[in-house]
Amino acid sequence: MRGRRLARGAAGVAGFMIIAEVAGRTGLIDPSVVPYMSTVLVEAVRLPADPQFAEGLGKTLMIWGTSLLISLLVAVPLGLLLGSLPRADLAARPLVEFLRPIPSIALVPLVTLVVPFVDTIKIIVVVFAATWPLLINTMYGLREVDPVAKETLRSFGFGRMSVLARVSLPSTAPFVMTGLRLASSVAFIVTVSTELLSGGISGIGVFMITAGASLRTDLIMAAILWTGALGLVANALLVGLQRQAFRWHAMKAVGG
Amino acid sequence: MLDVVNLSHTYGTGPKAHHALGGIDLRVAEGELVCVVGPSGAGKSTLLRSIAGLLTPTGGQIRVNDTEVAGTPGDLAVVFQDYSRSLFPWVTVGDNVALPLRRRGKDKAARRAAAAEALAEVGLSGAAGKYPWELSGGMQQRVAIARALAYRPALLLMDEPFGSVDAQTREDLEDLVLKVRDHHRMTVLLITHDIDESVYLGDRVVVLTKAPATIAGELKVDLPSPRDQIATREHPAFVHLRAEVGRLVRGRDEHAPARP
Structure with a gap:
């Protein structure tokens, strides 16, 4: 079942690449504008050996990971706090609803003026973007905690903090995980975007700008392939982790 | 052991207020199993939750062993x-049963042993490593009973405990409750809307009126022990008692047929 799905997906990707290749070879697409797919693939395979790309890849992963970790450390405690204190929630809600739709990239000019370090600028902007899905999902998960489960523990004489630690937190964890998946893809998109916008010494986005300056469309496309693959792998890893760690959540939803 | 004195409760205020309990006096002696029955919406759960x-x-007071x-x-x-x-x-099921024992100051090994013992008592010896959702409904309720047993509570409260299981499982669980309470001499207050069940299980049956609930009456159940699902239910005293409880639930003064 899973193998077949994987095979179908691979066939789809291969089919697309063959069409792109044929379109180039038959002159449908001018190869001087868009390189052959085969050329892009060869470049993509070669890229990790390119020291500039390898360093950029490491830097992008570093910004992405650091930002995601900071978002997790900020958003989850904040979500738990707002979720368990209705008054604080009411006070914070207008602010949250105002800040949330602001495109994080729009912060780049401001942060650039205030913060002198390019990596820090990027991290601040990415954290801003990745915090929302985590915060909202944590708050939502906390609201979804079953009151019967909480009352069960309370009836045994457990206090508020114990109920929070032993019922509310484990019950909210799968929602935090969903938030983390959403935050991860947002953080990756914004990381590469800040690199394109703010530049810096290295990064996948910086590599693309450099390649663009020397009109290397093939290199740009190879780097794009890498970003797509990275996003795919990160999501697959998180989905796997979610399935493993929160099997109970899926099973309960089925009504076992 | 348990004294409920003039207990009243109103949900909300103003014109939308719901007056659920209108002064309940209830006493449960050490080792007694008291069943509370009443029409649905009578405030039975409000009583238990209080x-x-x-x-x-x-309003009112709740005293356990003479301490408010x-x-x-x-x-x-x-x-x-x-x-x-x-x-x-x-x-897991084992951890579910063991968790409340943290309040008893037991170390991990003692908690695990107590959980295993309680699970064996409800007939689920091999289930400690399973997850609740891997078990059937009746087995899950056995786990909940084992969790209460392991805690060795002075007072066991049961809120319509067999309302969500099929008839056969229900009988099994009723007999399980009788068995464990005999074994541990536990004090039990059980809430149900099922008249037969209240007579079958109880030493005493307390009937509530509809909201605002007061005590409509109470009956001592004098049935031979141990009870048996078939013999007890055909016993003339059982038939008589359930009719009495039924009258109380319906309301003595009402000669109208049962409400839908």
Whole structure:
């Protein structure tokens, strides 16, 4: 079942690449504008050996990971706090609803003026973007905690903090995980975007700008392939982790 | 052991207020099994939740062993109707049963041993490593009963504990409750809307009126022990008692046929 799905997906990707290749070879697409797919693939395979790309890849992963970790450390405690204190929630809600739709990239000019370090600028902007899905999902998960489960523990004489630690937190964890998946893809998109916008010494986005300056469309496309693959792998890893760690959540939803 | 004195409770205020309990006096002696029956919406659960400290009643007093309690008495266990929501799906059956024992100051090994013993008592020896959602409904409610047993509460409260299981499982669980309470001489307050069940299980049956609930009456159940699902239910005293309880539930003064 899973193998077949994987095979179908691979066939789809291969089919697309063959069409792109044929379109180039038959002159449908001018190869001087868009390189052959085969050329892009060869470049993509070669890229990790390119020291500039390898360093950029490491830097992008570093910004992405650091930002995601900071978002997790900020958003989850904040979500738990707002979720368990209705008054604080009411006070914070207008602010949250105002800040949330602001495109994080729009912060780049401001942060650039205030913060002198390019990596820090990027991290601040990415954290801003990745915090929302985590915060909202944590708050939502906390609201979804079953009151019967909480009352069960309370009836045994457990206090508020114990109920929070032993019922509310484990019950909210799968929602935090969903938030983390959403935050991860947002953080990756914004990381590469800040690199394109703010530049810096290295990064996948910086590599693309450099390649663009020397009109290397093939290199740009190879780097794009890498970003797509990275996003795919990160999501697959998180989905796997979610399935493993929160099997109970899926099973309960089925009504076992 | 448990004294409920003039307990009243009103939900909300103003014209929308719902007057659920209108002065309940109830006494449960040490080792007694008292069943509370009443029409649905009579405030049975409000009574139980007040005793468990899950809500603060607007009037009256609850005393356990002659000491007034505010909040959760701390030495009771509740078995809820909704076992699937009351058990924690993220931990195993064994950990579900062992968790409340943290309040008893037991170390991990002692908690595990007590959990295993309680699970064996409800006939689930091999289930400690399973997750609640891997078990059938009846087995899940057995786990909830084992969790209450392991805690060795001074008072066991049961809120419609067999309302969500099939008839056969229900009989099995009723007999299980009788067996474990004989074994541990536990004090039990069980809430049900099922008249037959209240007579079958109880030493005494207390009947509530509809909201605002007061005590409509109470009956001592003098049936031979141990009870038997078939013999007890055909016993003339059983037939007579359930008719009496039925009359009380319906309301003595009402000669109208039963409400739908």
